[in-house]
Amino acid sequence: MTYCVGLKLKRGLVFMSDTRTNSGIDNISTFRKMFIFEEPGERCITIMTAGNLATTQSVISLLEERGKAPDDRNPGIYKAKSMFQVATLIGDTLKEVIASHTDSGQQADAMFSATIIVGGQVGDGEARMFMIYPEGNFIEASEDTPFFQIGETKYGRPILVRAFEPDMSFEDAIKLLLVSFDSTIKANLSVSLPLDLHAYDADSRTRGREMRIQADNAYFEEISTGWGVALKNAFRELPDFAFPSA
Incomplete structure (x- = not known):
């Protein structure tokens, strides 16, 4: 399984993804699900993927190969003139890859399904994000839908809905994401660390701050423990329930 989140802030975009693809007792695999395409000063595009691993890897490989040979597919990801064109290109590529599996005799195209978050900035356009x-x-x-989730979304969504603010700092946004991921990891063993992070500054058009948060990361442990304690304390402070009088 997978959990990926993209936040659209006033100051830029924040992306976070887990790296687990299998969670069987003797079959735990780690694969990167976040990819960055960059021409410094001209464009920076971040892609996160969820779904069938063969499908998502094929999509990324095609985008990379066609980016190196733009004449084979115009416009390629490095030639698209807007983020809308980038989203259209990725959508067409994803649809093409899924269709190629079913056309080659494979059954049940749902088995090869995948969903993608893409965000970034191209040329003079504004920073945009698509699912x-x-x-x-x-x-x-948009203002009404300022963040996207893909993969195992239900456990980490409540904290995002309650606490997200578009004018929050990158640091607060990342803290919020870590709480969301911790809630998901606690509830579903198919999502796990390491977590990949990219914070993109609007109008920079170059890759921003990146890091991989490993399982032994001290700050993540502090967030995880602190959030659990805070929830218990908040629960105790709520009014006590009482049955109505007979």
Whole structure:
């Protein structure tokens, strides 16, 4: 399974993804699910993937190969003139890869399904973020929908809905994401550390601060423990329940 989140802030975009793909007792695998395409000063595009690993790796490989040979597919990811064109290109590529599996005799295209978050900035355009569905269509983040989740979304969503603010700092946004990921990891063993992080500064058009948060990261442990204690304390402070009088 997977958990990936993209936040659209006033000051930029923040992306975080886990790296677990299998969680069987004797079959635990780690693969990167975050990819960055960059031409410093001209464009910076971050992609996160969830779903069938063969499908998502094929999509990323095609984007990379066609980016090196833009004449083979125009415009390639390095030639697209807007983030809308980038989202359209990725959607078409995803749809193409899924169709190629089913056309080659494989059954049940749902087995090869994948969902993608892409965000970044191209040229003079603003920083934008999209969620792309297996069918190749997509929606854009907005004031009404300022963040996207893909993969195992339900456990980490409540904290995002309650606490996210578009004018929050990168540091607060990352703290919020770590709480969201901790809640997901606690509830579902198919999501796990390491976590990949990318914070993109709006209008920089170059990759921002990146890091991989390992299982032994002291700050993550502090957040995890502190959040558990805070929840217990908040629960104790709530009014006591009482049955109505007979």
